[in-house]
Amino acid sequence: MFGYYLQLAWRSIKKTPVMSALMVLALGVGVAIVMTMLTLQHVESNNALAAKNEQLFYLQLNSSPADELFFGSLENGMPRMVSYRTATTLLKSSIPSHSVAMFRSMFVLSMDDADYQPGSIVGRVSSRDFFSLFDVPFIYGKVWNKQADESAKYQVVIDQTLNQQLFGGGNSVGKTLRLEGKPYQVIGVVHDFMPVPSVQDLTMGKTGGNTHLYLPFGLVRAEQLTPYGQKSCAASDANQDVELGMSANEAFEVELQNLCIWLQFWAELPNADAKARYVDYLQQYFNEQKKLGFFARDFDYALSTPQQWLNLNHVVSNDTKVTTWLALVFLVICIVNTVALLTAKLWRQAPEAGIRQALGASRGAIFVQNLVEAGFVGILGGAFGILLSQVMLMVVRSILANNGAALLGTDSSIYSTDSTMLAVTVLVALISSVLAGLYPAWQVSRTQPAHYLKVQ
């Protein structure tokens, strides 16, 4: 029976091609706009650390000076990062099972191979727990040892992509690359860790936190590494003034001990008890430093889970949210519109329905027959919508690319439909079409056969 209904539906669509095309078009456009916006939102709201969301915490301390807030402080009133002095102290705590202090730094990368064209590369300078905290598995070699976090060891960990690029893949442990002209030994190769958004470091935009190169934290002092990215200092910080005539080393030491914030700090706290003890520890540290005159404000902190951290940083922009809501209202308009057009179309077929009923078809059968026709239109609309949404995403990508997404290394190709979104699209299209078909089908099934038989 279903096959027969489908046949009827197809015949009916062919009978009124313009009207049917308009319905398919209207529903398709509605589905496409909603799906485009939902895809943008879906990509932007991805949480790559969801699996460990309850154990990982991003640390903020209320370290702004008394009379001003650090630039870029978040809604919770606290700065986004911590100072070197704070980070190195907190790294010593054994309460977290892993803790990571890190920042991005820029290097000139060259190889002993004279054919290799030297270029700039952004590397992540981090304490060794980075790989275990964020679950980045090693393919070859292992992480640097604990001493490398405290004193200079000229070692690096690279990811698969960089390994392919520099050494043509394979086990490159023990090979050498040059940063700022100095030789560094590769001691490990890890899988690429390129989440979008780069939840591990959101200070440089949606994907700015991802790097292919990792360096031990102990190099900071020896190589006088400075962040390539955000660094905020306080004008009123008494510790920051470098005296004229200081040597470069003395001046850098001042930079390491002042209030300026430039490091991201993550702690892995496996349970509530550890978290409570860690907060106590933070409070103790904070008050101690306040007594020393380092901090000026009262103790306050935030330990945000990856999801909370994404929300706090407004990774999904308000623009995207507003547009998504308007797109949903737009889909409702399209559905209402399809209801109207379908009602008009099916009403014209009411005489046929009357005759079928007179010949013994039940109301239910008429209803189902018309619903099949409505659903058919809906599926065509949905299919059209999926195609159109791909076109729209292409437009979105080109708009972002034309406006310099490549400028800061943001790859606009991340805005594409994955299997989840495809499933959601199909579902949205189906639900929309059934919703659009229910009323008209019901309306037609209620017609009085006598009315049409009379006129006939």
Added chain:
Amino acid sequence: MFEFGPIWRTILRNKISALLIVIQVSLTLGVISNAAYVINQRQQKMNITTGIDETHLFTLSVKPINNAPIKNVDIERDLNHLRQLANVADATSVTSVPLVGGGWSGGVHVGEQGDTDFQSAAADMMAVDSHGLNTLGVNLASGRFFNEDEIVECIDARCKFNVVLLSRDLADALFGKGSNPLGKQLNFAGSHPTIIGITQPFYATYLDHSYVNGVLLLPMTNVVASSSTYLVRAKGESRDSLMLQVADELRKIDSQRVIGDSVTSSAQKAYAFRNSRLTVTVMQFTIVVVIGITILGIVGLTSLWVNQRRRQLGIRRALGATQAAIVRYFLIENLMLTTLGIVIGVGLSLFINQLMVQHYHVSALPMRYIVVGMFGVWLLGVLAALVPVLRAAAISPALATRSV
């Protein structure tokens, strides 16, 4: 004359179809007025005048391969060479890339903390050399710009500045609107530089003055010793070809360094506003399509209605009703529904806006958007209905009353 009574009773007999028109009209008004407002706000944001000669400017950075510190003489050598090029209007070193959306900012003060006349403001700081103002293309409002011998060389340690320039908006924030702070002293990062000039307001690194009050120009060539950034102003239409030429020239001067990609200031600005541009495009597309869909819906529903009443229509015509009377009847019917939809739509617009204000920091929808939207949608409804109605009125009474 106007058959309001009978029309209203007819509508009540056909509630659902009427309701569909009303819903469609109200949602359309809700979407259009809010989307138009968001578009307008974003466009205003994107159309800001930066005050710098953004279409002729580009930056590029140089970084020695062996981490050798860059000295002032190197920078001067590079810049002097670039200034000789035929298509270069001027060039300077900068501490941050113009319009990049964030950079070096901080508090600047007047007087000492605790004084009664102590004032603070947040400044967008940019250090340039004596060619800075001309390269940026910013005009002086009063005073003078830095002389060559006032440019400080900074290596590693924080610098002491003797002279600074403020943009007009920063001067307003620190000294009061329209004040003349020339010759006065600023309290900033442990030094007390003298203000020697005021520039017209402009945007340096930040494109949004919600964080900073204005720009502070400092006389300095390099702050990060391991790389330096040059800002070049091109003559005429030569920017794009000049970008390649400048990189080549710098490579020729010293091959032992990495020359970064040249980026135009226009590109920086476009990048900063790319999300706004995307929003505007999506909203504009939505508005156009929503209008099309609504016209389609009203034409469809009105056709249905008219067709359902073909026989009655024929009888009325046979009994002496003119074509004009038929058109009037359907138009009034349509007007009543559209108007009802618009009334609900105004409420809906305000409701949608209220939600956006609460959750997404959008400002309140000005009444004129609703009023314009109301008339627009109203006209849309009537025009869309006109098509099937005119067709219906043209039917001859004999044809309409004959059985199908």
